[in-house]
């Protein structure tokens with residue numbers, strides 16, 4: 001079940017561009033012309049009255065796009081100033097530079113020159129996918145000025161259009177090279193970013209969403225080569241990365257709406273299966289000791305709401321009374337220890353389990369071995385992850401979904417978390433995507449690393465241990481109110497419910513994140529985790545075509 005929008009790493013993008021040019025079907029100059037025309041077109045769409053524009057051109061092909069933009073805007077009565085570098089770029093950009101020079105001068109790309117004249121719009125065409133090291137010297141000063149670090153707060157932000165990405169941002173990781181990973185007030189923030197063919201991971205991860213502003217994905221005619229590169233023999237090239245992002249524009253043909261229709265049909269239980277409750281799966285949520293039942297109940301309620309045929313909550317006997325209240329649809333069964341769980345799991349109709357929310361670390365540690373031995377699909381969250389960090393990976397399998405937040409991830413994979421927090425000195429920097437994929441490879445399970453940029457990665461297939469597994473980025477930057485106590489418990493329950501219904505772990509985790517986010521979006525600020533499960537049906541309705 002493929003869904004979302006395919007995204008490309010910068011290496012994949014370069015490979016597709018090279019294939020296209022090598023085929024003779026399109027030249028580098030044509031691609032550059034289309035890229036520049038797409039940016040100029042977006043500017044004219046948003047600022048229909050010609051004004052003053054300053055175009056900042058860097059040393060490579062990103063700068064080449066800038067010279068095209070300058071030429072096209074000048075033709076439509078914009079007053080264009082171009083600041084560029086005194087270098088000989090590659091042949092395509094050099095040709096575009098010469099074309100511009102017939103129309104106007106190139107002023108030095110310095111902070112002093114930039115400040116000399118105000119503009120209505122600034123176009124950042126300094127670095128794109130070719131950024132390999134932190135900007136220094138004059139260019140770093142220009143970028144600092146554009147970022148507003150001289151105290152003139154937000155002076156350029158609303159007028160900055162970036163070509164492919166804000167310069168300095170690593171398009172594979174969403175981190176600024178040479179800067180701390182934490183947000184900083186002087187990071188370059190654009191109003192609008194136009195990228196080409198496909199979003200790149202850096203548009204969706206870390207600083208990307210906040211710093212790119214509105215992202216437009218422009219078609220520059222690479223479709224045929226992208227599709228060819230993702231064919232069965234070459235599937236290492238593309239197609240392993242998809243994104244679910246509500247906030248960006250892609251050409252119509254690439255929208256996930258049709259795929260959403262498939263989900264909707266499935267979620268409504270219209271497909272096959274005859275309608276018996278067991279045919280829609282039985283999920284079990286392992287609850288914890290007295291006084292901690294809320295988290296497990298949130299998970300159980302969510303599992304019911306995503307359409308699992310039956311959901312049973314299993315606290316220890318001493319805590320049963322705590323679960324006497326609604327929802328009445330929920331079944332209860334005491335599970336006191338590992339033996340009781342093993343006995344219960346003899347029932348083959350139990351399709352999926354959720355362990356962790358409110359479970360208690362000691363209890364999770366006791367129950368994990370029989371749970372994992374059963375080979376059942378399962379979600380390991382919260383306390384189960386803490387228990388796992390002490391126990392190691394033994395027994396994990398590819399039907400397990402681990403759902404750590406950043407803190408739990410650093411307990412499970414301290415070396416990856418440390419590298420992910422370090423200041424990146426060269427590109428491509430280690431990304432949250434790389435780290436999650438590596439975690440999936442090491443653990444042999446699907447790993448869902450939570451946050452505003454949730455990454456979900458599958459382990460490599462057993463027959464291709466050296467390949468990278470499929471990964472999905474779910475972007476929730478537009479719903480910060482989802483960061484609330486218990487929201488993760490609801491997500492764990494949603495995924496367990498979808499697993500019980502027979503979805504593969506990667507699909508359950510990805511679709512689960514999507515439903516979780518879509519539900520939160522429909523509620524808005526003020527959301528508490530208790531609101532989420534009962535609003536899931538509304539999110540389903542929105543999916544129906």
Ligand SMILES: NC(=O)C1=CN([C@@H]2O[C@H](COP(=O)(O)OP(=O)(O)OC[C@H]3O[C@@H](n4cnc5c(N)ncnc54)[C@H](OP(=O)(O)O)[C@@H]3O)[C@@H](O)[C@H]2O)[C@@H](O)CC1
Nearest residue numbers: 031032035060061062127128129130131132133134135164
């Ligand atoms: N390929 C195509 O046909 C198409 C490409 N397109 C466009 O091209 C862009 C990619 O172009 P690109 O590969 O030339 O890279 P780009 O981002 O311009 O920068 C590379 C230059 O910067 C330099 N450099 C790097 N870091 C530096 C630093 N810190 N400080 C100083 N210099 C630094 C680096 O030097 P070097 O590392 O070689 O020393 C090199 O000179 C892409 O984003 C899109 O906009 C579109 O037109 C569609 C068709």
Ligand SMILES: Nc1ncnc2c1ncn2[C@@H]1O[C@H](COP(=O)(O)OP(=O)(O)O)[C@@H](O)[C@H]1O
Nearest residue numbers: 405450451452476480482483485486487488489
């Ligand atoms: N800034 C944010 N914007 C949007 N979603 C977020 C943000 N921070 C966290 N989330 C999401 O909120 C949920 C919080 O889960 P978690 O940290 O496990 O909380 P809890 O343990 O209290 O349930 C996750 O789904 C996570 O992806």
Ligand SMILES: [K+]
Nearest residue numbers: 124127163165
């Ligand atoms: K740029």
